[in-house]
Amino acid sequence: MALTDPAPPTHFIKRIIEEDLKTNKYDGRVMTRFPPEPNGYLHIGHAKSICLNFGLAETYGGLCNLRFDDTNPTKEEFEYVESIKEDVHWLGFDWDDRLYYASDYFEQLFDYAVQLIKKGKAYVDSLSAEEIKEYRGTLTEAGKESPYRNRSIEENLDLFRRMRAGEFQDGTHVLRAKIDMASGNLNMRDPVMYRILHAEHHRTGNKWCIYPMYDWAHGLCDSIEKITHSICTLEFEDHRPLYDWFLEELGVYQPQQIEFARLNLTHTVMSKRKLLRLVEEGYVRGWDDPRMPTISGLRRRGYTPEAVKDFSERIGVAKKDSMVDIKLLEWCIREDLNKHAPRVMGVLRPLRVVIENYPEDQVEELEAINNPENPTMGTRMVPFSRVLYVERDDFREDPPKKWFRLAPGREVRLRYGYYITCVDVVKDKKTGEVVELRCTYDPATKGGWSPDGRKVRGTLHWVSAGHAIEAEVRLYDHLFLKANPEEVEEGGDFKSNVSPNSLEVLQSCRLEPSLAGATPKSRYQFERLGYFCPDPDSSVSKLVFNRTVTLRDTWAKIEKKMKEEIKQ
């Protein structure tokens, strides 16, 4: 490649905006919005949209509004509004005083509808829902016009006002736009603008009993807020002609809608409906279960906003349907935490080690580096004593090739400690299970160096048995076995692909004492194991840690490969 700097990352939406800025299309303004419906928790796909909308405003000196599309009172709740605000803030974005709701505009939307009726472009239809469906036609056949389509303007006005006044039952009438029942675009076949819903709205209470449909409200809300670039997902592409029709008939300000492909991630699902089912049917503990792809789940899992934003940047923006490998997300969080997380030692599956030649009552404080990637993070002292715990996985009675951890007769280094050699293995007489290792240490190797320069390949993490604190540790794996959970047998559904091993809870893990009092916002690397953070379930008497992500595990790959070679 050329020796010049790489081109700055760009995508088609940026290009459109830059072109609009150049031609002064919106007087040089850039105004975007993030418009969630408060009917569920936000997930990483929304994070992509948030980063896009707020990010675009940021880079082009514009603003991004937060607007709740709360046009369906039967599905929306205040709880969701609060969680969404929290999630957007957590990602590091702010809407200042520009927090809006579609419901703020209900009165104006009603007036606009009256205008359309007066223009003869909207009518009250009294067909039932089933009839409307029949009249709509199919993908390949034109629809039929409703017998109520040509009511007089006066009658429409009267009916529509009485709809608002609450004179009719749910489902008896709707207001429809009068467009074209033969259009190839089904959205243009006289779409419903208002339905009667005697339901209490989380913000407007019982003020209204007719509610605007999304298609009627959305484009107008954008127009009212003078949005320049209304960015949404691909499935709204063929709604655009409808939004433009409304705007043109009303003669109001017209934003530009741009569609991009929503995010799909391997080994998880991304629809609110499916996530809700996982919650309701008990596959996970809640919306913020650390296995969920929700923003609250990622947060609880230990992801940082920086990692999520970095991920959003790296996946790009395009119109092609795609499925991003979850390994990229995992790489992003490792990348961030590697630089910032302090290192500590913790033993997940403890195996007792007694150092026979180490003095009974002696305790030494050994200096350990907090983060080799960042020396300014300093050092800490870790207690060492005669009885320790090491990881059960770090001992093999019958070690395979290339094994350089502990085994009978093998010498290893204890990180920041001493070289120790396994001299005996104590087993449970009944079960044969290894319960203790008897080792000797070389006093000359204090700190982890040998004066004679002899090499040890293995370095193990450890904790002093007498000083360690106990904790529960929750290990997470992908929620779904298959990369694409939708890939199911005939008649099956995505839940048949839920992984039985997505959560493993370990009790009696032993952590170095510096971890006492760790708070939920802190994150650590447990050396050689992965990144962990305290779970909100932690109490003063009991710490609970979540594993955010493992470290890259080269040994696991070597062993897997060796096993495969043996099979062949």
Next chain:
RNA sequence: UGGGGGAUCGUCUAGCGGUAGGACGCAUGACUCUGGAUCAUGCUACGGGGGUUCGAAUCCUCCUCCCCCAGCCA
């Protein structure tokens, strides 16, 4: 047999008429008191056929495949 979109390494994505680049992933090696990190090297990609052109992933054309739409959901 309607309408609207989309096809570039395994995955995401650049490329916008000048001979396919990056990231993740994977593989091999170096280094290492984390089998981490880091570094180095490598990895069968332009859906297919015609055409235009000195030259096509880019332009034209035909075809194929994939996605979305028939809520009084958003």
